[in-house]
Amino acid sequence: MNILLAGGTGFVGGELAAALILQGYRVVIVSRRDPPPRQKDIFYAKLPEGDKLFSQDLIGQSDAVINLAGHNISAGRWTTRTKERILESRLRITRQLAQSIKRNQTAGLPFPQIFINASAVGYYGVHPTAAFDEESPAGEGFLARVCLEWEQEALALEPDGIRVVLCRLGMVLKAGGGVFEKISLPYRFGLGGYIGDGGQWCSWIHMEDLVALISLALVDERFRGAVNCCSPQPVTMAELDRALAGALGQRSWTRLPGFLARVVLGEMAEELLLKGQKVMPKKISEMNYPFKYPDIASAMSALVKRS
Numbered sequence: 001m002n003i004l005l006a007g008g009t010g011f012v013g014g015e016l017a018a019a020l021i022l023q024g025y026r027v028v029i030v031s032r033r034d035p036p037p038r039q040k041d042i043f044y045a046k047l048p049e050g051d052k053l054f055s056q057d058l059i060g061q062s063d064a065v066i067n068l069a070g071h072n073i074s075a076g077r078w079t080t081r082t083k084e085r086i087l088e089s090r091l092r093i094t095r096q097l098a099q100s101i102k103r104n105q106t107a108g109l110p111f112p113q114i115f116i117n118a119s120a121v122g123y124y125g126v127h128p129t130a131a132f133d134e135e136s137p138a139g140e141g142f143l144a145r146v147c148l149e150w151e152q153e154a155l156a157l158e159p160d161g162i163r164v165v166l167c168r169l170g171m172v173l174k175a176g177g178g179v180f181e182k183i184s185l186p187y188r189f190g191l192g193g194y195i196g197d198g199g200q201w202c203s204w205i206h207m208e209d210l211v212a213l214i215s216l217a218l219v220d221e222r223f224r225g226a227v228n229c230c231s232p233q234p235v236t237m238a239e240l241d242r243a244l245a246g247a248l249g250q251r252s253w254t255r256l257p258g259f260l261a262r263v264v265l266g267e268m269a270e271e272l273l274l275k276g277q278k279v280m281p282k283k284i285s286e287m288n289y290p291f292k293y294p295d296i297a298s299a300m301s302a303l304v305k306r307s
Helices: 011-022 056-060 080-106 142-155 178-189 207-219 237-248 258-265 267-274 282-286 296-306
Strands: 002-006 026-031 042-046 064-067 114-120 163-169 171-174 193-195 204-206 225-229 254-256
Touching (some): 002 011, 002 080, 011 171, 056 080, 080 114, 080 142, 114 142, 142 163, 142 267, 163 207, 171 207, 171 296, 178 237, 178 296, 193 237, 193 267, 204 207, 225 282, 237 296, 258 267
Parallel strands (some): 002 026, 002 064, 114 163, 163 225, 193 254
8 A cells, every 4th residue: 555644754654654664554754854765665746836636646556645743732822823833734735636636536637546644633722621522513712623623624635535544642652752751851850740730631652552543544444534643641730640640650740730831832821731631532432442551550661661
């Protein structure tokens, strides 16, 4: 199977590309820069400029498209310009991919039958107590709006008979990078702890389980529409921090008051750090997917050993 992978050099995309190659797939990564030479069995294609479409040949040679591309939502304070980049970077490339597929289909040319698009549990908004699954409606807030509009661009392909999968990602934990690196770094200086009151819900997933789920979505017809890609055991931020401290053999004792996070990071702190959502992976649970890391203690133990 030939896979066209947008966002293949990012945090999740890099891990996914390597795993797909090991499984025997041919992977073509969409790059914003001039494509480098073929490396380690990975091929590259240049992202079309502006609103131009992908070439007919590239789309026609692809059996499936996986779209993980988008500006990093946690790179810093959400200015008006940053929020525009977060939204537009996702909508533009999703629209380019979808319209390129539609063009091939209309012209009677080969086109991918599977479109896997990233989204996030931010779709549900934030809530201190409610539990959400794939049947829950979209919430309110900036991230909920981003996810809703992002998903709508991908869902435009469903009427054409293409299997669209919307992977609503929880917080992805991986040794040596991302959120895990940020929350474990203070422990190296004896400053481990959490932000706010610790009661905010955290819906998370270990990178290995996420990669396995996306790989499975390529071949399993049960993956269709929205799929919550997160552990069946969400935790509060305090519980996550205690699990990390336990895995490190250290004590969690510092607390960053919420008002300081708001001063430094503004709206981003409110939606990403100080509030959360309890999201359950109903569809995956009904499939009896065997999570390698279903609970936060086992995930943190594995991450600490590899970091």
